Amino acid sequence: MNPALSKALRRLAVAVFWLMVWQLAAAAVGKELLLPGLEAVLKKLIALASTGAFWRTLARTILRVLTGILSAVVLGVLTGLLTHKSRLARELLSPVMTLLKSTPVASFIILALVWLGRDAVPVFIAGLMVLPVVWANTAAGLAGIDPQLLELASVYRFPRMKTFRRIVWPSVLPHLRAALRSALGLGWKAGIAAEVLTVPPYSIGKSIYEAKLYLETTELFAWTAAVVLLSFLIERVILRLVDGIGRKERAHAES
Amino acid sequence: MLNLKEISVRFGEKQVLDKCSLRLEKGERVALTGPSGCGKTTLARVALSLHNPDSGTVSCGFARIAAVFQEPRLLPWLTAAENVNLVLSDSARTVEEARAWLERLELGDSSTLYPSELSGGMQQRVSIARALAPGPELLVMDEPFKAMDEALRDRVLRVTADALGDAALLLITHNEREAYALGCRVLRYRDGCFV
Structure with missing residues (x-):
């Protein structure tokens, strides 16, 4: 059998297994309020998806979280470059990044709610979670550039831009991809958590909060399923884009 | 023209180069030979501005410089x-x-x-x-032929000799035959310098 098809079938079998476990557990509990079944959740999801508000909610949440993540990626790469070039910047920023990584996200959400408007908090929080990961990986990528290749660029007098495009960027790209892989999920979850606590209008977090408030467990599961699906799709799309930019660089840098 | 004047380099306790001078005009071909660790590569790196000497001056009037390092250094x-x-x-x-x-x-x-x-x-x-x-004006080659068998090395030497034209060449080698095949004047290591 084609290895790709075999792998896909195995993954499908695993998914079916866990969905069956869920269905059996729901049947055993027998109360939709505590654990709704697969069918009820799917019906609710389809019902939600047939309303314009559902799509508007998804779009606004995606916009908030992606704005935060992409801003953090840009800032993370820039601070990575800065701390690579300047020892002072490294000494100043390293403890800040460590602090960002080790402080509970809830503390930042509450603080951000005091400082910022409720619409901006999920953007800020998603970015805050992603920033240290992108920074650390960019810094590691820059530190790992082969100094012999930089000497080569110096001997052949490559212009700065050419050195960046041909040597620095391909060296950093695999690290950036690894950062995105772990940071996307992190940013997405933190952004939704911030929405739950700040309940901005048209947000998945607000919908989850209200479902919990009115004990609409099936709706809570339906929104959670939407979040998981979205997270999966967005990660796929963004990593595919990064792959497109640096396929060749990654393949041969890692070989 | 490449002019290395009274170059001294010390690594820890070891004085590798001691007031070593070397002048290379357009079209001139020079090979440096000597035992491993005597400073041949260090002098080549100084010539390429990849290593700052402890003392001495480097001036290079060649615009197009190329190098073959001991490692291929391919991207x-x-x-x-x-x-x-x-x-x-x-x-x-x-x-x-x-x-x-x-x-x-x-x-x-x-x-x-x-x-x-x-x-x-x-x-x-x-x-x-x-x-x-x-088409470099100055070519620095640091043991460039060592990973080749003899027959292939001879053919690559011929291509290199033909392509050099009036480029200046600084060759680092353990094999004087390579130096002569490229028409080099051979300088041997003695007391911290090449003469």
Whole structure:
């Protein structure tokens, strides 16, 4: 059998297994309020998806979280470059990044709610979670550039831009991809958590909060399923884009 | 013209170069020989401005400089042809020229391969093609032929000698035969310098 098809079938079998476990557990509990079944959740999801508000909610949440993540990626790469070039910047920023990584996200959400408007908090929080990961990986990528290749660029007098495009960027790209892989999920979850606590209008977090408030467990599961699906799709799309930019660089840098 | 004047380099307790001077005019070919660790590579690195000497001055009037290092130093994410083209226009305009250089170094069939798909000797020939392609005014070669068998080395030496034209050459080698094949004046290590 084609290895790709075999792998896909195995993954499908695993998914079916866990969905069956869920269905059996729901049947055993027998109360939709505590654990709704697969069918009820799917019906609710389809019902939600047939309303314009559902799509508007998804779009606004995606916009908030992606704005935060992409801003953090840009800032993370820039601070990575800065701390690579300047020892002072490294000494100043390293403890800040460590602090960002080790402080509970809830503390930042509450603080951000005091400082910022409720619409901006999920953007800020998603970015805050992603920033240290992108920074650390960019810094590691820059530190790992082969100094012999930089000497080569110096001997052949490559212009700065050419050195960046041909040597620095391909060296950093695999690290950036690894950062995105772990940071996307992190940013997405933190952004939704911030929405739950700040309940901005048209947000998945607000919908989850209200479902919990009115004990609409099936709706809570339906929104959670939407979040998981979205997270999966967005990660796929963004990593595919990064792959497109640096396929060749990654393949041969890692070989 | 390359003018290295009274260059001294010390690594810890070891005085590697001691007021060593070397002058290289256009078209002049010089080979440095001597035991391992005597400072041949260090002097080449000083000439390429990759190492600051403890004392002495370096002045270089050559505009186009190329180097073949002991390691091939190919960009792993570029093919053999792209690695050579990197020092030409780095655009589609000169890809054929890059391929022609690989052809001359018997790598015509390997131009689309990546460094990881080439043997050490093949990688070194790509690095020689890359050094010769832009028509350098100064070429510094640090033991460039060591990963090749004798027959291949002789053919690569001929290509190199033909391509040099009036370029100045600074060759580091353990093999004086290579130096003579490239028409070099041989300087041997003695007391911290090459004479």
